[in-house]
Every structure is written in C-alpha cells, then in structure tokens.
Amino acid sequence: MMKSMLFRFLSHRVAWLAVVVSLGIGALFAHTMWSMHQEHWDYQLRTNTNLSSTLAKGLEWSLDAVDLSLQKTAIALNEVRALEGQEDSESHRTLLDSLWRDIHNSDLLVLDDQGRVVHRALGVKSVGKQFVSHDFFQAFRVHQFPGVFIGQPTKELRMGEYVLPIARAIRGKYGVLNGVVVGMLRMQEINAWLSTMDLGAHSGVNVIREDGLVLTRFPYQETTAPHSLAGSGNLAQFVAVPQGSFVGTAVIDGVERLYTHNRVGHFPVVVNVAQSTHSIFQSWRRNAWQLAGFAALLMVSCLGLAVLFVRELTRREATEADLFTEKERMRLTLQSIGDAVVCTDAQGHITYLNPVARQITGLEMREVEHHPIEVLHALPYAVAGGAQASALRRALESGKTVDRSRTTLLHRGSGELLEMDESASLVKSFDGHVLGAVAVLRDVTVAAAHEARMQRLAFHDVLTGLPNRTLLQDRAQQAMAHSKRTGDMLAVLYLDLDGFKQINDSLGHQAGDAALVHAAKALQASVRESDTVCRLGGDEFVILLCELASKTHLQSIAHKVQQACATPFVWQGASYVLHASGGVALYPDHALQWDALLHCADTAMYASKQAGRHQIRLYQIHAEAALLARAEVAGQAVVGPKA
Numbered sequence: 001m002m003k004s005m006l007f008r009f010l011s012h013r014v015a016w017l018a019v020v021v022s023l024g025i026g027a028l029f030a031h032t033m034w035s036m037h038q039e040h041w042d043y044q045l046r047t048n049t050n051l052s053s054t055l056a057k058g059l060e061w062s063l064d065a066v067d068l069s070l071q072k073t074a075i076a077l078n079e080v081r082a083l084e085g086q087e088d089s090e091s092h093r094t095l096l097d098s099l100w101r102d103i104h105n106s107d108l109l110v111l112d113d114q115g116r117v118v119h120r121a122l123g124v125k126s127v128g129k130q131f132v133s134h135d136f137f138q139a140f141r142v143h144q145f146p147g148v149f150i151g152q153p154t155k156e157l158r159m160g161e162y163v164l165p166i167a168r169a170i171r172g173k174y175g176v177l178n179g180v181v182v183g184m185l186r187m188q189e190i191n192a193w194l195s196t197m198d199l200g201a202h203s204g205v206n207v208i209r210e211d212g213l214v215l216t217r218f219p220y221q222e223t224t225a226p227h228s229l230a231g232s233g234n235l236a237q238f239v240a241v242p243q244g245s246f247v248g249t250a251v252i253d254g255v256e257r258l259y260t261h262n263r264v265g266h267f268p269v270v271v272n273v274a275q276s277t278h279s280i281f282q283s284w285r286r287n288a289w290q291l292a293g294f295a296a297l298l299m300v301s302c303l304g305l306a307v308l309f310v311r312e313l314t315r316r317e318a319t320e321a322d323l324f325t326e327k328e329r330m331r332l333t334l335q336s337i338g339d340a341v342v343c344t345d346a347q348g349h350i351t352y353l354n355p356v357a358r359q360i361t362g363l364e365m366r367e368v369e370h371h372p373i374e375v376l377h378a379l380p381y382a383v384a385g386g387a388q389a390s391a392l393r394r395a396l397e398s399g400k401t402v403d404r405s406r407t408t409l410l411h412r413g414s415g416e417l418l419e420m421d422e423s424a425s426l427v428k429s430f431d432g433h434v435l436g437a438v439a440v441l442r443d444v445t446v447a448a449a450h451e452a453r454m455q456r457l458a459f460h461d462v463l464t465g466l467p468n469r470t471l472l473q474d475r476a477q478q479a480m481a482h483s484k485r486t487g488d489m490l491a492v493l494y495l496d497l498d499g500f501k502q503i504n505d506s507l508g509h510q511a512g513d514a515a516l517v518h519a520a521k522a523l524q525a526s527v528r529e530s531d532t533v534c535r536l537g538g539d540e541f542v543i544l545l546c547e548l549a550s551k552t553h554l555q556s557i558a559h560k561v562q563q564a565c566a567t568p569f570v571w572q573g574a575s576y577v578l579h580a581s582g583g584v585a586l587y588p589d590h591a592l593q594w595d596a597l598l599h600c601a602d603t604a605m606y607a608s609k610q611a612g613r614h615q616i617r618l619y620q621i622h623a624e625a626a627l628l629a630r631a632e633v634a635g636q637a638v639v640g641p642k643a
Helices: 002-010 013-080 090-104 135-141 187-194 233-240 282-335 355-361 391-398 445-459 469-486 500-507 509-526 551-565 594-610
Strands: 109-112 116-121 124-130 163-171 177-186 204-209 214-218 243-249 256-263 269-276 340-345 350-353 402-410 417-428 434-443 489-498 532-537 540-548 569-571 574-576 579-587 615-618 626-630
Touching: 013 163, 013 177, 013 187, 013 243, 013 256, 013 269, 013 282, 135 163, 135 177, 163 187, 177 187, 187 204, 187 214, 233 243, 233 256, 233 269, 282 417, 282 434, 340 355, 340 391, 350 355, 391 402, 391 417, 391 434, 469 489, 469 532, 469 540, 469 594, 489 509, 489 551, 489 594, 500 509, 500 569, 509 532, 509 540, 509 551, 509 569, 540 551, 551 579, 551 615, 579 594, 594 615
Parallel strands: 579 615
Antiparallel strands: 109 116, 109 177, 116 124, 163 177, 204 214, 204 269, 243 256, 256 269, 340 350, 340 434, 402 417, 417 434, 489 540, 489 579, 532 540, 569 574, 615 626
C-alpha cells in the first residue's frame, strides 16, 4: 500500500519538481553558506589589510621623525668634522656647541668609531659608556650597512626602559666610519598602541625586521631572548612583496593564521596583522547551524505541499500545457513590441517578424517565412553557431539566453548596413522542451559611429589626422620594449617648422592650418609605415623611428625628412618653402625613459636652431649636438658627418 502511494506520487511531475526544489533549497543553502563564508573571509581580509596599512603608516611617521633628526645630526657633525679629531674654526666650535646642546636635550646618542658615547663641553671630548657590541653599531662597523638601521630592542640606552634603536652612520672622507648617531622609540608607547587592537583569541600584531628579528608583538611578552623568523617560509613571503596576504602556520606557536603584512615605508621593517583562522569563522559557524535547521524545515515543507497539490494538478495538466506555450510566446512578443522582434521555431526558421523588424530589414514576412534566421544578416554566418553566429542561433544551440550581442543587418532595399544590439530568449514547453526562440534587436548604428569617432578623436590630432601625444607615448612604450628585447636601434626625431610663424602671421590662421596639413602629409610620405609621425602642438612634430639598421640609415631618413619639409607649399597661387630644424635622440644611448628621451631630442632641436636652423642634429651628452642633415639652401645640399 505504501509502495503504491509512493509510486503514484513520484509518477507526477510536481513530485519530481518538489524533489528538485528541495534539492535546490539544499544547494542554495550550501551556496549561501559558502558565499557567506567567502564574504566573511573577504571582509576580514579587507579589515586586516586596512589595519596593517594604518599601523605601517603610523610606525613609518614615527620612524621618519627620528630618522630626520638622525640625518640632520649626521650632516651637521660631518659639516664641522667633529669626530675626525681635527682642529675646528671658531664658527665650527660655536655650531658644535649648539649641536651638542640640542643632542643633550633629545633622545639621541652620538657614538665615536669605537662605540663610545661622545660628550662635548667647552670643546673637550670625554668617553662614556661603550656600545660596540650592540647590533646597531656592528651593522655599520662590520657589515657596512647603508642607510638607516633598526636595532634590537634594548634596556641599555634609556635608564632601564625598553627602547627601539634607530641608527645612522657618520662617515668622513672616503666613506670612513667616524661614528654612529642613535635615536630611540619607546617600546612602551608602541606596545600600548598595539594593545588597542582586539583581533580575537590567538591573534595579534607583529613588528618584524626584514632579517626575521621580531621587534615586538601583541599580545606583548617582555623577554631577553628575542624571537626570530629567519629562514621561515612566512618571512620569505613577508619580504617578497611590499604588501600582501596569505594563510600560514606560525613558527613560534604553530597556530594557523591569516597574515596581512605591509612594509613600513623605506625602512627594513614589516608590520603584519596575524588573525587566527579559527576566530575568523567562529560567528560564521554559529549562523551556519541556524540556517541549516531552517533549510531542512523548508525542504520538508516543500515535499509536504507537493503531496497536497498532486491531485489538483493532475486535472489541470493538459489544459495548462497548451496555455503555457501560447502565454510564453505572447508575453515575449508583447514585451518586445517597441524594438525589432523576430520569432523562430526550434530549428531557427523564421515564423514571425513584427513591423519594426520588417522596416529595418526591408523584407516582408512572405519573403523570409520558413527561412533560416541568417537571411537577415549582412554576412553569411554559419548556421551551426560559433563566435560569428547570431544571438538567436547561439541561444538555440546552447540552450541558454544570450544577452546584448552585437550583429549587423542588411537593409535589402537601400543596401544600408545597420549595427544592432541583439538579445535572444528561448520559448519552452511546459515540460521544458525548446519550441523556438525570440530575438529582440535594437538599432545602435548612430551610437556605434559616434563611439568610433570619439575613439579616433581621443588618439589623433583634429587638424592633421596624425597621432597625438597620447597615442605617440603608447606606441613609444611598445617600441622601447621591442628595442630592449631585440637590440634594434630606436630614434626620436623632434621637428620644429622654420618660417611657419611668418606664414601664420602674414597670411592668416587658415594658411597656417593648410601649411601644417601640407607638412604632415609630407612627413608621412617621407618615412616608413612602421614609423609614427605625431603632431605635439603648434608647428612641432615628433617622428618615432623604429628598427633602424644603423646610424647611416638614420642619416638617410633625416635627409628625406628635410627634403619633405622643403617641398613648396602653395597658398592662393603663391609658393612658400617651409624648412625644419630638428633634433634626434637614440634609445637607449641617450635615455631609458620616454619623457627623458623626448627631452634629449628637444634639446638637440634647439641646438639646430641656434646653429642657424634648417638642419637636424644628433643629441650628444657631453658636447654640442652633432649635425645629421642640413636642408638645401640656395640650391646646395649640405650633409653633416656620419653619426
């Protein structure tokens, strides 16, 4: 009896729908919990990243303040040569007395080259306590450490209080170590600041030197034996990048944590926020159990409701199957009535065109009925699908809705090509079989043309049509990268038209514009297709010359450019000659960065103008720019020496 009832229940679609929905609820619950798990993790990662960045920035400000005092003190001591044992002038002694008074009133110590504290009173030096064995002195004496050094926290610098030493070397002539100036940060203040961070159990904040020495950590544990992460995988990840996050197991206590680290400015120090993964997901686990119970209740309720609906739905199945198909087709058609709508059967053969579709294509229903959807398109796209197939064809092949696909229609009457945005939806029967598809098309021809025009205006000069500064810089970066890989010669030619101002002032701006257009065409004709001619502005042009065979090849191109610029320009029946002054810079001989390379070419161009104009010169680093080419003047061409 029970088996018979179960069989009748499962023989109905609603029963299987209830099972599927129940499974869907379970899957939705699993997906939701996973999403919540991921969101919780991402939120904590962002929080820890912000916290790590804030801590690093705060510590950087503190270290910068001390380091600034160290640098000023070291520079001042070098100025007066106080630690080299040389006789000082009266002005130097006065400056040194003032400097030592400032040091005495600050948290700075000055050590000589033997690690002893140096005091100065009335010009007499006295030897105090030695710090020769401390790491902040050995770093400069033994290891020749450059720049600022962060030492191990110690009690010996400030009346038994833990402080963080920050040191810089005082070097004399030829880099000889004359002493060390040491500043201090109070560890009590740093630890009090870190103690305000509540990250949960087994979590904390660490301040680590790049060699692995743990300078301090919260929760704070005062100890004479400092912890070190030297050689650990965690340390390798801390120093690999300036900032980042990863999950790792702590070397000190073996707890798995989410580490989010930031380098403290230019100092060899890393701040990391270490939060236990267990504490991160503690609240998520509690919510997961609550939602699991609710999901189970929904799944059971769904199956119960399915039992109640089976008998009633049996009577209505036949009628609703026919109504559903017709209703779905009418719904999609009515929703799309404002745009072109095309309906097809399951094989992609046209069954309906609305008036807008007939107007756009210039075709009547009788001409396309039962024809494949491809007859509407401008190109003979493959019926089987693929990247070039229509959205409707791809929807039928994949069984999925296709949104916003760009296609081209051909108006059969005028031959006009129309850019269209196309989306396609499937029409399915009550039992899920595909009955056909509906495509909705919107005319975006004007918008597409406007978009293409704006794209061109963004990268080309309006007057001459040449690439502008933005496009030139992009191509230059690509050319420099290619030259670096292949070793080919790359040159930048900076040109300024001689005589343009006179034409522009005497004949008017229209003549000046025509002269610029004439020069642009002449320059383009004088170089290769692989080269780029750019108008920077006014009468200044730049030519990017790629893959040059030799400097002789460069000289040949320079002559062609001069000849092109000297081509007569005709305006209102009169002929005018425009010459050009130019400068050439080579990559990487003259500069490695684009802005610097362009500046070198500009400098060489000004050298050409100062040398009498009508010539192109090669930039020289330590001498006057060398002549590459000179324009023909009075019928004679003057060519400079090979560069």
